[in-house]
Amino acid sequence: MKVKFFAYIRDYTNCKETDFEYCETLEMLLRRLSEAYGEKFRNKVFQGNQLSKEVIILVNGRHIAHLDGISTKLNREDVVAIFPVVAGG
Template identity: 60%
Template sequence: MDMKVKFFAYIRDYTNSREIEFGYCKTVRELLQRLCKKYGQKFKDRVFKGEELSGEVLILVNGRDIVHLNHLNTTLNEDDEICIFPVIAGG
């Protein structure tokens, strides 16, 4: 079974899609690393800062922010829905 990954706002500019089915990954880190291989350096530059998550994206697993779970080490299940949002600045 594949995982559902959804992309929002300008993240879609890097993926050319709103949503994909993607092969199972054990953790959020593994998923993001594989997505970086698929979508290239511009996507990677938005998602990672070194080995850690950049401050430019928000990752939700089944509607829960990974900051409140186990960050990049959050364990994934085959039927999870992962959403990748850019952080929107404003005020």
Template identity: 60%
Template sequence: MKVKFFAYLRDYTKAKEIELEYCSTVDELLHRLCDRYGDEIRRKLFNGSELSNEIIILINGRHIAHLEGRNTILKEDDVISIFPVVAGG
């Protein structure tokens, strides 16, 4: 599966995108990313045990809030995009 990172998240991963071994759910994928990239990305992805409200996760262009959230089932050919929430004015 392909995982794409945007904005400052690329600073933590040192990559725009990676190929990752199959993960069955979004939650498994996020924990694998934390294991791979450490506490800095964990603090951006999670607020305690909850998903941070400072990131947006899309699966094939669909927000996980409109799917099954962290329990969304993934397929091997999915493209996961992870964005920080951006505010502007």
């Protein structure tokens, strides 16, 4: 599956995108990405055991709020995009 990183999330991963091993659920993917990319990434994506409100995650262009949230089932061909929440002025 392809995972794309945007804005300062790229600073934590040192890449724009990666082909990552298949994970059955979004939560499993995020936990494995956290293991791969370390504490800064994990702290941005998770708040305790919950998904952080500091990220927006899309699966195949659909916000996970319109799917099954962190429990969203994934397929091998899916594209997951991880964005930081940003505010403008």
